[in-house]
Amino acid sequence: MKKGNLVVASALLLFGCSESNFICEEGFSKIEGQNGAIIISCENPEFEFSCDLKTYIHIDDNYSCTSFSEEKYSVIVTQKDDEQSENAVKEVQDKAQDVEEVEVTTVKSVQNKPVVPAPVELKTKKITCTIEDWDCGSWGNCNTGILRRDCLLKADCEVEDIFPETKKTCEVSEICHDSDWDCTEWTYCIKGARTRKCELKSTDCRVVKQIETEIQCSDFEAYLQKIYVDIEKRKTWLNEWDGVAKELSSKSANEIYAVTNPYRKKLSELNDIYNDIADGKATIALVGYRIDNFVFEMNSLENDVKDIVWVYPAK
Numbered sequence: 001m002k003k004g005n006l007v008v009a010s011a012l013l014l015f016g017c018s019e020s021n022f023i024c025e026e027g028f029s030k031i032e033g034q035n036g037a038i039i040i041s042c043e044n045p046e047f048e049f050s051c052d053l054k055t056y057i058h059i060d061d062n063y064s065c066t067s068f069s070e071e072k073y074s075v076i077v078t079q080k081d082d083e084q085s086e087n088a089v090k091e092v093q094d095k096a097q098d099v100e101e102v103e104v105t106t107v108k109s110v111q112n113k114p115v116v117p118a119p120v121e122l123k124t125k126k127i128t129c130t131i132e133d134w135d136c137g138s139w140g141n142c143n144t145g146i147l148r149r150d151c152l153l154k155a156d157c158e159v160e161d162i163f164p165e166t167k168k169t170c171e172v173s174e175i176c177h178d179s180d181w182d183c184t185e186w187t188y189c190i191k192g193a194r195t196r197k198c199e200l201k202s203t204d205c206r207v208v209k210q211i212e213t214e215i216q217c218s219d220f221e222a223y224l225q226k227i228y229v230d231i232e233k234r235k236t237w238l239n240e241w242d243g244v245a246k247e248l249s250s251k252s253a254n255e256i257y258a259v260t261n262p263y264r265k266k267l268s269e270l271n272d273i274y275n276d277i278a279d280g281k282a283t284i285a286l287v288g289y290r291i292d293n294f295v296f297e298m299n300s301l302e303n304d305v306k307d308i309v310w311v312y313p314a315k
Contacts, residue, residue: 129157134164142170143203176205189217189225223284227274227291234267234298241305249313259305263298270294 027043033050041048133155139147147170153159180202186194195214200207217225241260245253273291276282 127157129153129155129159129162131162131164133157136164136166139168141204145169145171171206174205176200176202176207178211180205181211183211183213186215188228189221192217192222194221220284224274224278227270227277230295231267231271231274234263234270237302238264238267244310247312249311252308252311255308256305259301259308263301266294266298266301270298 024042025044027041029039029041031039031041033039037050039048039050133153134151135154136151137149139149141147146167148167151164151166180200181198182201183198184196186196188194193214193216198211198213238260241256245256245260248256270291273282273287273294277284277287
């Protein structure tokens with residue numbers, strides 16, 4: 001037995017008081033009342049008493065509280081008219097406050113009641129993608145100094161800052177040749193030059209020298225180009241006057257046709273001469289004078305058509 005219990009027991013023996021333990025099995029209640037008192041009650045067994053928290057003196061009935069903790073309480077049965085006993089108990093209680101308090105075992109009733117588990121909130125753990133969660137294809141060919149590949153995410157995770165490499169620099173050792181380019185045909189000689197457009201169709205070579213897209217024309221090519229441009233311009237002129245003739249009266253139209261028909265014949269002959277020169281069947285030295293004659297005659301016809309009066313048919 002601890003020291004606190006020994007002191008209280010000695011006082012009880014001296015003054016003829018009895019000590020009892022009140023153990024609540026069911027319906028325990030402890031309420032803090034007014035003036036520093038605490039009201040303790042129980043349904044099974046049924047009892048109720050109040051004690052002063054500072055003095056441990058029972059307030060109304062013939063009891064004095066010596067200790068209480070949770071559901072077990074020790075009280076002393078006393079007489080109110082026995083002043084000496086009350087003083088002795090008070091003295092013992094004052095001393096008991098200076099010693100270690102008795103550890104009281106709590107007795108609780110156990111009832112077979114169904115236990116309902118509390119609902120559990122399921123939380124999905126956040127999974128961050130790693131580099132192993134990606135499925136990447138093989139690297140492609142080196143294209144303009146860059147290697148590329150495609151990557152797909154194969155796992156159910158959250159992508160943050162980790163991505164696989166999808167492109168990297170490369171260096172091609174093979175040099176591009178003319179066969180690695182896709183080019184259009186050379187144009188006719190225009191302003192002393194022939195041109196074409198080219199695109200690199202191979203991605204596995206390194207461009208050291210750009211392919212030619214413009215070359216200078218020779219005097220022969222320049223002369224042919226001059227004839228070609230003149231023929232195309234005269235074709236446009238002829239088509240425009242044929243259109244005008246269709247809108248005019250028959251008299252005015254016949255006057256226009258009288259000019260455009262010989263003009264059309266001479267233009268066709270000039271076109272044949274141009275083709276012979278281009279195909280190497282004739283030389284400029286041999287047919288150059290004929291070209292000059294056709295040009296002169298067609299220029300005269302162009303001036304003649306300007307003098308025709310336009311008469312529109314009556315509506």
